[in-house]
Amino acid sequence: MPGTDGAADVRALIVDDEREVADAYALRLRGYCEVETAYGGEEALSVIRDSPVDIVLLDRHMPGLSGDDVLTELDERDFSGRVVMVTAVDPGVEVLDMPFDDYLCKPVDREDVRAVIDQQQRILAYETLGEFFRVEAKRAVLEAELSPERRREHEGYDETAARARRLERRTRRLLPDDSILDQFDEIEREGV
Incomplete structure (x- = not known):
């Protein structure tokens, strides 16, 4: 820490x-x-x-x-x-x-x-990081590709977003250096 x-x-x-x-x-x-x-x-x-x-x-x-x-x-x-x-x-x-x-x-x-x-x-931090990346990638691509109305209509999106927030908090708490989380946001996930 x-x-x-x-x-x-x-x-x-x-x-x-x-x-x-x-x-x-x-x-x-x-x-x-x-x-x-x-x-x-x-x-x-x-x-x-x-x-x-x-x-x-x-x-x-x-x-x-x-x-x-x-x-x-x-x-x-x-x-x-x-x-x-x-x-x-x-x-x-x-x-x-x-x-x-x-x-x-x-x-x-x-x-x-x-x-x-x-x-x-350390093991738990990296396991949680991997799970966060899996969940956040899905949330991020849906946010980039779907309108806010479509996202609101789908309860799975809200559950995924809430889970991503929980995993991010836990990962930041467990990882001595959480800069890898910031690098995740730098990757372009929507089509050009």
Whole structure:
């Protein structure tokens, strides 16, 4: 992020049923990025439902709704962030079918927690950038080719424009250098 040390605009959620562990990871990230904690699977899903989260650090072994269950639920909800399993559970071949983005075995030191946040932020930023470009290209060509009346008559255009605005805001928040977004507007998309 310009003028900051770390991933200040990233929103991370630490999920672990052991309060001391969750709070320790949150302390390691305090001042580095926005961080929130959840002490169980249900609470984690509630936080994700109610507020924007970019990166989830998720324990696998929790009573009630396990980390594996939370991961499955996030996948079914098409969660648009990144999930890092941070757990003492030794991985087995079952991880091949699990939809997480990284896997860290406890204990994890401060530098590794911050490094994984940085790495996942960059990946998410570029994924979001690609999605923004796909959506914005469609919106831009329709704006160039259709009259304002035709665009107003089509509800899909308004939904696409709103989605493009949301993706642009998120991309600008996540990318350390968002000048690539300005370059997108310089490309001529309407016929000469």
